[in-house]
Amino acid sequence: MQVRDALKKAFPVILLTVVVAICVSLLTAVGGITLPRIEAMERERILGMLSDMFPDMTRYSLEEEIYTIYKDEDAIGYAFIAVGRGYGGDVNILVGLEDEATVKGITIISHTETPGLGSKIAEDLFTDQFASADIDDVALTRDGGRIDAVTGATVSARAVADAVRSTAREKIDLIRGD
Amino acid sequence: MSDSRKEFVKGLITTNPVFVLLLGLCPALAVSTSIDNALGMTLATFIVLLGANIIIAAIRGFVPSITRIPIFIVIIATLVTVVNLLFNAFLPDLHRTLGIYLPLVVVNCMILGRAEAFASKNPMIRSIADALGMTVGFMIALVMISFVRQLLGTGEMSVFGFSIFTLPVLSEHPLAMFILPPGGFLVLGLLLALLRWRGVLKI
Numbered sequence: 001m002q003v004r005d006a007l008k009k010a011f012p013v014i015l016l017t018v019v020v021a022i023c024v025s026l027l028t029a030v031g032g033i034t035l036p037r038i039e040a041m042e043r044e045r046i047l048g049m050l051s052d053m054f055p056d057m058t059r060y061s062l063e064e065e066i067y068t069i070y071k072d073e074d075a076i077g078y079a080f081i082a083v084g085r086g087y088g089g090d091v092n093i094l095v096g097l098e099d100e101a102t103v104k105g106i107t108i109i110s111h112t113e114t115p116g117l118g119s120k121i122a123e124d125l126f127t128d129q130f131a132s133a134d135i136d137d138v139a140l141t142r143d144g145g146r147i148d149a150v151t152g153a154t155v156s157a158r159a160v161a162d163a164v165r166s167t168a169r170e171k172i173d174l175i176r177g178d
Numbered sequence: 179m180s181d182s183r184k185e186f187v188k189g190l191i192t193t194n195p196v197f198v199l200l201l202g203l204c205p206a207l208a209v210s211t212s213i214d215n216a217l218g219m220t221l222a223t224f225i226v227l228l229g230a231n232i233i234i235a236a237i238r239g240f241v242p243s244i245t246r247i248p249i250f251i252v253i254i255a256t257l258v259t260v261v262n263l264l265f266n267a268f269l270p271d272l273h274r275t276l277g278i279y280l281p282l283v284v285v286n287c288m289i290l291g292r293a294e295a296f297a298s299k300n301p302m303i304r305s306i307a308d309a310l311g312m313t314v315g316f317m318i319a320l321v322m323i324s325f326v327r328q329l330l331g332t333g334e335m336s337v338f339g340f341s342i343f344t345l346p347v348l349s350e351h352p353l354a355m356f357i358l359p360p361g362g363f364l365v366l367g368l369l370l371a372l373l374r375w376r377g378v379l380k381i
Contacts, residue, residue, distance in 0.1 A: 012245040019249050023256040030260050034267035041270055089278070112277050115211045116331055116357030152354060 046094060049107045050079055053096040066171055069096075077104050080171045084163030087155040088112040091121065095130075095164050100172050103138060106130045106164060111156075118156035126150055126157065130164065135172070138165040182307035185300075189311025195288045196319035197370060197379055202288030206320055207362035209279045212328045213337050216320035218272045222261055222280055224313040227289050228306065229257045234297040235305035241298070250293045258284040288312065326365045331357035 051057050056071045060079075067079040077098055084091040089112040096104035108122040120126055129147050130138065139145025139161050140154070149157040195201045205223070209215040233253050234241075241249055262280050265273040273280065283289070292312055297305040329335060333348030355361050373379045 012242040015240070015242065016245045016249055016252075019252055023252050027256060027259055030263050034263040037267040038263075041267070045270075110274065110277075114358065115215075116352075116354055 049094050053105045082163040082167035084159035086111060086113050086159040087118050091159055093160055101135055103130050103133045113156045118153040120150045121156045121160050135168045182303050185304050185307040186311035189315040194315040195312050201291045202286045205279055205282055205286050210320050210324040210327055210362060211357050213324050215275060216324040218276050220317040222283050223316055225261050226257045226283055227313055228309045230254050230289055230293050231297040231305040231309040234293045235302045238298045254289050255284050323365050327356045327361055
């Protein structure tokens with residue numbers, strides 16, 4: 001009798017535990033199925049961006065998060081991912097380098113900036129400004145550089161410029177260190 | 179069957195989730211910056227709401243009332259995460275557009291609201307009809323809000339990359355405020371006022 005009463009009292013807790021257990025197993029299963037696909041697509045997307053940035057690329061190697069771009073056997077550039085702190089969250093930027101001092105170009109991989117304002121950092125009008133820029137000149141014009149900000153989205157634009165410059169310097173030290 | 183039909187139709191206007199129940203305003207205001215986003219959000223909400231209503235109507239018989247809310251939340255959160263993962267894997271473009279708002283479907287009170295107010299008290303078929311009606315109502319509201327915001331905020335009307343028309347002056351000098359959060363509140367408020375004034379909504 002007492003056992004039955006106790007079970008009755010515990011039933012809501014047991015049921016909740018069972019529901020959570022079912023949900024967790026379901027999520028693990030779905031996560032396991034989708035993860036390889038998500039990762040493969042992300043890689044493919046970055047590869048597509050790399051070959052847009054370096055049309056001559058025939059292959060690349062990835063070491064310590066730095067892509068080295070080859071045309072046949074010659075290294076023609078480097079690329080890496082920089083993360084800027086934007087207005088609405090992280091901005092992931094693929095940065096290509098022509099050599100150890102010059103930017104080849106940038107592509108925004110993902111961002112969560114305000115649609116219509118900050119989101120303009122992903123458009124060519126903004127990103128094209130980085131092409132062939134000297135790394136030391138990568139900063140907003142008002143910060144003494146050569147990049148024009150986006151109207152109404154100075155924070156987003158500065159996040160990109162500053163992330164590109166500081167990450168480029170770090171990676172160049174790494175490349176030279178090799 | 180006419181019973182289910184009634185449950186479907188009520189979601190469209192008379193108990194429209196956004197315009198009348200004022201539920202799900204967070205995603206409704208957050209993503210209604212373009213028609214594409216509105217339709218993408220409707221699709222995500224549809225899957226989660228339908229799934230939640232079906233599961234909750236099925237288990238309603240033995241869920242004790244004291245733990246019903248945590249159980250509903252766990253079920254809804256699981257469905258949202260599954261949708262998020264599946265969109266990421268199979269609809270990556272839409273996933274990128276919806277961004278942060280897709281996981282935020284979980285805090286859409288419309289879904290918990292329907293689970294609590296309807297699916298936990300009604301049989302399966304009627305709960306499905308309710309979910310369908312609420313989804314269509316949600317879509318009507320989101321498309322109306324995002325139409326106004328996209329038009330005033332960008333001066334261009336395009337759906338899924340196809341440009342429909344461009345306004346002459348506005349596209350040069352768009353009213354960016356309408357894309358920003360205050361614009362969402364303004365448009366929703368003005369639409370509500372307009373619809374009540376014209377007698378479409380009777381509250």
